[in-house]
Amino acid sequence: xxxxxxxxxxxxxxxxxxxxxxxxxxxxxxxxxxxxxxxxxxxxxxxxxxxxxxxxxxxxxxxxxxxxxxxxxxxxxxxxxxxxxxxxxxxxxxxxxxxxxxxxxxxxxxxxxxxxxxxxxxxxxxxxxxxxxxxxxxxxxxxxxxxxxxxxxxxxxxxxxxxxxxxxxxxxxxxxxxxxxxxxx
Amino acid sequence: xxxxxxxxxxxxxxxxxxxxxxxxxxxxxxxxxxxxxxxxxxxxxxxxxxxxxxxxxxxxxxxxxxxxxxxxxxxxxxxxxxxxxxxxxxxxxxxxxxxxxxxxxxxxxxxxxxxxxxxxxxxxxxxxxxxxxxxxxxxxxxxxxxxxxxxxxxxxxxxxxxxxxxxxxxxxxx
Numbered sequence: 001x002x003x004x005x006x007x008x009x010x011x012x013x014x015x016x017x018x019x020x021x022x023x024x025x026x027x028x029x030x031x032x033x034x035x036x037x038x039x040x041x042x043x044x045x046x047x048x049x050x051x052x053x054x055x056x057x058x059x060x061x062x063x064x065x066x067x068x069x070x071x072x073x074x075x076x077x078x079x080x081x082x083x084x085x086x087x088x089x090x091x092x093x094x095x096x097x098x099x100x101x102x103x104x105x106x107x108x109x110x111x112x113x114x115x116x117x118x119x120x121x122x123x124x125x126x127x128x129x130x131x132x133x134x135x136x137x138x139x140x141x142x143x144x145x146x147x148x149x150x151x152x153x154x155x156x157x158x159x160x161x162x163x164x165x166x167x168x169x170x171x172x173x174x175x176x177x178x179x180x181x182x183x184x185x
Numbered sequence: 186x187x188x189x190x191x192x193x194x195x196x197x198x199x200x201x202x203x204x205x206x207x208x209x210x211x212x213x214x215x216x217x218x219x220x221x222x223x224x225x226x227x228x229x230x231x232x233x234x235x236x237x238x239x240x241x242x243x244x245x246x247x248x249x250x251x252x253x254x255x256x257x258x259x260x261x262x263x264x265x266x267x268x269x270x271x272x273x274x275x276x277x278x279x280x281x282x283x284x285x286x287x288x289x290x291x292x293x294x295x296x297x298x299x300x301x302x303x304x305x306x307x308x309x310x311x312x313x314x315x316x317x318x319x320x321x322x323x324x325x326x327x328x329x330x331x332x333x334x335x336x337x338x339x340x341x342x343x344x345x346x347x348x349x350x351x352x353x354x355x356x357x358x359x
Contacts, residue, residue, distance in 0.1 A: 070335070072353050072356035072357050
């Protein structure tokens with residue numbers, strides 16, 4: 001009996017350790033005409049700790065409350081003790097450098113925090129990039145879906161305007177959120 | 186809104202759901218008069234009019250079926266596009282809204298902006314105009330104390346922020 005429990009707990013811990021604990025862009029083989037090779041970021045990462053689900057929920061809510069005077073502005077859904085989903089707009093998060101000039105655009109995304117005993121699962125969904133040219137009839141900015149970054153040309157050569165700039169800034173932004181949640185332990 | 190078949194869900198008047206493919210079928214001016222629905226490609230399509238349904242979720246939009254004459258709840262119905270859909274308060278397009286436009290010799294800020302919206306709350310429809318936005322919004326949202334407390338922040342409580350304001354109302358309403 002003991003050996004079965006040990007095996008189950010070993011498998012469970014092993015599974016958790018196999019989960020990502022940071023966000024990182026990885027190059028894929030998917031090609032798009034003109035754009036190049038696509039890189040995608042893992043959609044979820046875990047913050048591992050020794051807290052209960054309820055305590056982890058409090059950590060996430062306190063983090064959001066510390067960032068926004070009115071957390072309700074960014075909260076999309078809230079299931080107390082279980083899950084929180086926010087939608088944030090970050091000005092200048094998408095950055096490219098070309099010929100010494102820096103071009104920055106806002107990004108919008110939905111981020112879910114699923115709280116369990118011993119971990120917080122942070123998932124990013126519906127990442128969108130501001131379209132600075134168009135504006136809808138309702139004077140709202142228009143957003144284009146962004147399911148990846150094209151950091152390499154079709155021949156595999158890196159794009160100097162983006163690789164190490166665009167991806168790092170986005171990764172750092174999301175990893176800073178993970179660090180804030182870890183720091184709350 | 187395109188004329189191609191796209192995944193969509195239709196909530197019928199009796200509360201049942203149709204899940205499949207949907208497309209706008211006929212247009213009168215800019216208004217959608219009906220939708221076509223089919224389960225999958227090759228199936229026979231059926232026409233869904235505003236009288237037949239409550240809501241259509243299609244092409245990233247939520248389209249509501251509401252009375253054509255907003256004062257007559259039981260009269261003819263038509264489709265309205267929801268601009269912000271919330272649990273308690275929904276903001277949708279006013280088909281009769283005036284649009285900010287410039288004429289020769291004048292400068293108009295926010296050209297193209299709609300000067301009124303419609304709001305749906307507790308089954309009642311309210312008109313919200315740019316000119317009287319603050320008073321009208323307070324009359325709609327008087328039942329939410331946290332919301333009313335924030336209306337003193339005039340940089341937030343303004344017409345251009347209407348979706349964020351409606352979202353805050355929904356999030357803070359018990």
